[in-house]
Amino acid sequence: MSTPQTLPEDLRDPSEPTAAAAPSATEPTAAAPAAAERAPSRRRTIALELAWAAGAAAVALAGAALTLRLWRAHLNVPFSGGGDVMLALMTVKNMETGGWTQFGAGLGAPFGQDLAAYPSSVGDLWHLLTLKLLSLVLSPAATVNVFFVGGFAVIALFAYAALRSLTVSRPLACALAAVYSWLPYHFLRGESHLFLSAYYAVPVAVALAVALYAGRVDVWRSPRRWRVREWGVIVSAVLVAGTGLYYAVFSVVLVVAAGLLAAIAHRSWRPALTAGVHTGTVLVVLALAALPNLLYEPEPGSGFAIDGRSYGATEFYGLKIANLLLPLGRHRIAELGSLRGATVDSPIPGEGSETLGALGALGLVIAVVALLVPIGARAVAPLLARLRALGALTVVMVLAATVAGLNSVLAALGFAELRAWNRASVVVAFLALAALGLTLDALLTRVTRERARRTAAAVTVAAAGLVGAVGLYDQTSDAMVPDYAGTAFGWNRDIDYFREVEAKLGSEAMVFNLPYAPFPEHPPIVNMADYSHLRGYIHSNLSWSYGGVKGQEAEWQPTALGDGITAALPRLVAAGFDAVYVNRLGYADRGAAIEAEIRAETGSTRPVVNYDATLATYDLRAYGERLRKADALPDPDSVLEGPRLVIGEGVYGVEEVDGTRWNWAEQQFQVGITNPGDEDARIRLTGEIVVASPGAEVAFHVAGRTTAVVAGADGTAKLDLTVSVPAESLVEVDVSTDSMPTPGSPGDVRSLYVRLVELDVAPA
Template identity: 25%
Template sequence: MKQKFVSYFKEKWQDYASFILMIIIIFGMMYHLMELSNCELNIPLFYMGGDDMGVIVNAKQFTEQFWNLTCDRLGAPYTVQYYDFTSSMMHNSGLFIMKIFAVITKDAAVAMNLTYLSIFFIAGIISYFVMRNIKINCWVASLSSAVFALSPYMLFRNIGHIVLTECYFVPLSILLCIWIYERDDVLTLDKDFFKRKINYVALFFTFLIANNGIAYYPFFTCFILMVTAVSKLAKTGKIKQGLRGVVAVIMVCFFVVLSILPGKIYNIMNGSNAAAVDRSGFEQTELYGLKIAQLFMPLNGHGWYDKYIDIYNDNAFLVTENSSAYLGILGMIGFIVLMFCLFTKRDSLLKKRLACLSELNISMVLLGTIGGIGSMFAFFVSPMLRAYNRISIFIEYVSILAVALLVNELIRVIKDNKKVVSAWAKRISLVLTGCIFGLMCLFSIWEGYPQLATPAYDTNKMNYISDKNFVENIENSGEAGSMIYQLPYHEYPEYGPVNDMWDYHLYIGYLHSKTLKWSYGSIKGRDEDKWNKNVGSMPIDKMVSYLKEQGFAGIYIDRRAYEEEELTTLEGSLKQILNEEPMISDNENLSFFKF
């Protein structure tokens, strides 16, 4: 037994050591760059009132109920049904992870923070196993996967776009393409289909991919699978070979439909609601398309080339969220390599793999670029997917994978070089190669880090504690389960900021309370939202009278939404009508008038 263990350890120790190294690199770079020494897990890393607020609300829901598609403490005097907002049903993998953290910690802020921080480790781990599956050296896989795990794209998106930051299944999409490209046994429709274990693995991959990335990542995966299928068909002339990619596409689509089925059933029973999410107009695909220049445009000049970044961003057209497309040092090298690989011979396994990646790479560029295939799809088929720049994370991964393959080949050549007689000379060459590549990877992570990925710890803590104390005071001043009307009326979702009040600041009341019911949150286009809008437009005296009749316990005001004169008039009128001084939060952002 002992001998078996020793033999196993000698064979596998490098795998375990390289895996641990990757985890250490990811944690160490995060700790340093994100200044995690200032982090308090019970304070949200991001608390700006934008999309980040929707994430912590999901975590709050998971601490109180099973899932996040309904809420009986929002949309008062009604309840909220989120079935119109289909993105709520299209990133179930990330929500499942958040649910686990919420159940364990029973704290929304902690659950959100752990969900976010875990993304980088999960991305690295999956990438590592993908690279090991295609026989890349464990140390090369470790370093390359750490670079992917801390990609500029993911850090730029952070918690606000957590549904896109959760791109840890992108490596699985690429692996499916490689399997279909290289192997004849994956997803081949024959009598032995269910006898091959690899097919169950591939189908499980399609399930994971379909429940990640709010339609974008499944769509991009289907696209590259079709590219692979066409490539395989063209090279072999066999329809059966091309059909394997189609099978994968069908399975991804099947699981996507399955995930949004509750929403479709709800729409059949309650009527469709086109107003809920406005994606009208193909022109938005031009606005949010990929720009090739931005694949090479850093997010952070580190004081060296900030001037040039600013010149481009201030003068170039259509600079939007597509600035997150930067590939990083390693990604740029890989991208250039893959462009050259389009024109090289394919007479070895390495060259064939690079050819596969180069075909995927150029196809993805053509899909995502402004005026490209994505724009034509939006014009002729559907404009519901508008931000094709988000395919850049797929481009980044195939680019990193290309570099990993080249370094892996270099290591193989050094090991197999019979001209170098001395074993020590080989070891020194391998160590030097590893050190140079390791330093390149660390530099790539540091250089690509966007400054906005570092949380504003002090500001977040001050506002979070102020809001928490304020809402708790409201809750303690009245009866459990009381209804609170919120001003200003604000459409949900995606209405946009009003003065200094960001889109989802009105979630603060729900987030920090235990039993209170809040008027904000009804889906626009539904009757509940129309009721809220009607009440919000009433003269203040009639509003107070009506809300009392409806059983509301008070009016909550987000003062950031009002100009100073407007706020003075509003609060002055309420003081006069109610003969009551308001509660005011410590940061003076919020006030509350009790009936």
């Protein structure tokens, strides 16, 4: 039997006992004192670890406060007031008004919002529970702010624990944990991508993968013999399954790779089976969290598609090694920032948040070099052995996430929904910082070998402080400071405006949003950003037409508006709406034409207008009363339950310019015509078809019959197709073309073959 090997003193884990310190079986008289001293020693160790962990969290918060200038922030005003921040605020408002995020009674009027068809938060269970707890005592804006800022401390705590498990010394683990929380990714995601900015489960997954790679985890032993690492397989899986779908997938990739590599090295299936337990637990927790979505049974004719999930999008949002290594575009040192500027003309620029910073880039090089060089001198062999595990997992993650890597293979196999693999940069960052920490520890041990213990400790602490300072300086910039004053001004003006609207209409009123904007994920309409229509919901108790999930009951809205606002106004009144709200930024003429029609039809000349004249709300109650007295209102069921067009696979979201609406579609795509009524109906599908090739055919296949539309010399053709649709059912229309694709703009990853202009349905 071979004797167990011990690491050289300068490379040994400071937390592991030396061979000389181990109790001897030949010294029974020393056993009792050792046992008596073990408990106090363990308590002191735990207290010391907790103190250093708390220090890491405090340093992380201090660095975030300095970077963000938090003393300028307002607790009850979000750091930014538009875009996806509104989606986060909607989530919290739903929790406050409906108990949980899935239902929004004040959205999607008159039906209400039901997000069962939109599984956007699957994998974010622990994030949602945290928001729920915070919302019990805080406003929606304060909830989002506290969640985001608190994320720095939580990330540092988990990163510290993971670094210590990888044998990084306490001072460097403290500094590097804070540096990890200050990744540019964290600041650039911000509150717009609130859940992505909370990547605290990643270090736990990395630590587990390293332990599995090294053969130190085996859940197939008797549960009575399970240690912290075995329990960590289950705990890690439960944690990552509730802190982000992307991070759950990245965790599975790492752990499965580590298990398979360890199985090959040890000629045993047990490591691979351990990885299988982790993966299975992740899938079970995800399935439990997704139960409301899995159990959802849509009405006939309902459908939902998220735009932009395709093979091309997977490449567009893939990880790029250059983006990992290059510094921030707005670096404090202008010459370094210019390096990033050289990549702006790339057709696949990524999301711009992947940079590791100087420390991370150095750690990445160390990890990869350690994997590639052969183990030579015995003095560095133990260090290389530790680094090689990190290097192997780094290579696995880069191969899985890089542009046209294994992620693209998965997309080609039909798994294109998970498109933004550049977000794996947070995994690579932690692997790199861990490699840097181990290397610095080894160097510091050699440098301070001949020095007194206190001197050596002081040098290590000083080095850790320098690491933290370099990380904060290099990974942050003044460009990350939010515009607190500007956001607060617009936020407070919105509060005043929507309170005025609510006071005039009453809190029970329903308001119709113009222009019509599908929810969720829709490109800007002229100058109106996506989710802008949520402003009224956030700041009032009114009910709004916006927010019903596209492909569901909300699809009655574009049908009602199909022949203009003048014809639509009686329908809106019949549907129960008390007012029409116009966001003038959604119109090229700032709403002049459509508001003139509203005034001419209703006689209302004094809308409620906000401070910068970009919002106008027209009261329809007097107009509605005149229609009721004249018995001129249509049947509400005919408005809300008439035939609808359902956008299917291969069709992209609605775009609009100067009042003209269209959808781009792929070479083969599908639309549907639904008839919610209780009688069979003949329904016309009308619009204009535009392709790149004159004379090309666009073939419509429905109910075993094919109708071909031939494009003219300018590539356009009129569509007028009559379809028989049974009661309470959906008829699918499969469409294909032999046209060449239309060239897209730079950075547009869509496959643009057919432009469907003003596609609409109506009773024949």
